[in-house]
Amino acid sequence: MKLLRRIFPHPQLTILLTGVWMLMANQASLNSLVFGLFLGIVIPFVAQPWWPDRPRLRNWPMIVEYMLVVLWDIVVANVTVAYIILFKRDDAREPNWVAIPLDLRSPEAITVLAGTITMTPGTVSCDLSAQGHNLLVHCLDAPDPGAVRDSIKSRYERRLKEIFE
Numbered sequence: 001m002k003l004l005r006r007i008f009p010h011p012q013l014t015i016l017l018t019g020v021w022m023l024m025a026n027q028a029s030l031n032s033l034v035f036g037l038f039l040g041i042v043i044p045f046v047a048q049p050w051w052p053d054r055p056r057l058r059n060w061p062m063i064v065e066y067m068l069v070v071l072w073d074i075v076v077a078n079v080t081v082a083y084i085i086l087f088k089r090d091d092a093r094e095p096n097w098v099a100i101p102l103d104l105r106s107p108e109a110i111t112v113l114a115g116t117i118t119m120t121p122g123t124v125s126c127d128l129s130a131q132g133h134n135l136l137v138h139c140l141d142a143p144d145p146g147a148v149r150d151s152i153k154s155r156y157e158r159r160l161k162e163i164f165e
């Protein structure tokens with residue numbers, strides 16, 4: 001078991017890197033699969049000394065739920081942003097900066113949260129406080145910044161806390 005752990009120090013990352021390589025290659029061939037597996041084995045093995053305290057993902061069903069929520073929010077946000085751009089007058093838009101107080105402490109969880117916010121159209125995460133307790137988010141149209149903050153905390157942060165902590 002220790003030999004297997006030394007060869008595959010992060011098996012989920014190996015699978016993810018192989019899958020990403022197959023998507024980037026844009027063809028299903030044995031050569032692409034073998035090279036993807038090679039990258040999936042070598043990259044985590046080489047990066048292992050710089051990632052000694054890698055996080056343990058605790059709740060796999062919650063990971064699937066989180067991914068589905070994010071995908072749904074991206075679709076809804078695309079439609080919302082298209083509506084704002086096409087039909088809302090410039091002077092009627094209310095762009096805002098929203099400070100999100102974070103309960104998350106894991107750097108990986110905070111990174112996933114910031115990435116999720118940035119991937120969702122209409123929002124972008126801009127800054128993290130020096131202590132990592134607040135995330136600054138810019139919203140294209142947020143008449144109620146408190147509602148945006150509450151939505152991010154309840155939809156994303158709560159789930160990430162269950163996954164990472």
